Amino acid sequence: MSIALKAENISKYFMAPEKFKVLNQVSFEVSKGEFVSIIGKSGSGKSTLLYILSTMDTEYEGVLSLNGEKVTGNKQNALASFRNEHLGFVFQFHYLLPDFSCLKNVMIPALRLGKLTKDEIEHNAYEKLKMLGVGDQALKSASKISGGQQQRVAIARALINEPSIIMGDEPTGNLDSKNTAVVFDIFKQLAAEHDKTIITVTHDNDFAEKSDRIIEMMDGKIISG
Ligand code: ADP
Ligand code: MG
Secondary structure (H helix, E strand, O other): OOEEEEEEEEEEEEOOOOOEEEEEEEEEEEEOOOEEEEEOOOOOOHHHHHHHHOOOOOOOEEEEEEOOEEOOOOOHHHHHHHHHHHEEEEEOOOOOOOOOEHHHHHHHHHHHHOOOOHHHHHHHHHHHHHHOOOHHHOOOEHHHOOHHHHHHHHHHHHHOOOOOEEEEEOOOOOOOHHHHHHHHHHHHHHHHHHOOEEEEEOOOHHHHHHOOEEEEEEOOEEEEO
């Protein structure tokens, strides 16, 4: 089975207010098509780790490889294009542009990537919205749909460039249990049927239990998983 993510001895310090080792020799691998949950108490370093895994933070020790490519040490430009092509993100807050239509919100990352025509991108954006059960909301402003629908639109946006790895920081943190179940099922399907790799930080133990694997953090270290 091929490896989607390999973290080798990732350590990180915060210097302010005082020197503090927030991540301590974190090593793990995630296989392609695996759905992994990262859990642990507040302050254990989950968001800091995910920020490094997503290539957004480059201030760390150790080596990160994604889809077999070592990304540690790459320049910001190279990282930005790597992210555009390989990674999708879903956050606790959807960060949709409220006055733009759902369709336009989903199209934006693909327009930025610039590989397809506007018509092709629009077609693909409709397909993603339909797949997530919100095709009928496509032309509404993002601010005019429910929270659960907004999170589905945000997932459609994360998927528009066909990333192989999807990362989430508390993607269901703002949802009720019904919508949490919807989002869980979407992630499960993306992993099982589309071979996407899902790495998501969650507070929700039920959500974590149902995923393929739980990685538990404490004080900047992996303690199980
Ligand atoms: P989690 O997501 O598990 O709740 P975080 O990764 O957000 O934890 O934070 C881990 C620790 O690092 C916490 O003690 C937090 O206060 C600290 N921390 C987070 N960001 C910064 C920062 N920019 N500067 C200094 N300390 C930080
Ligand atoms: Mg966090």
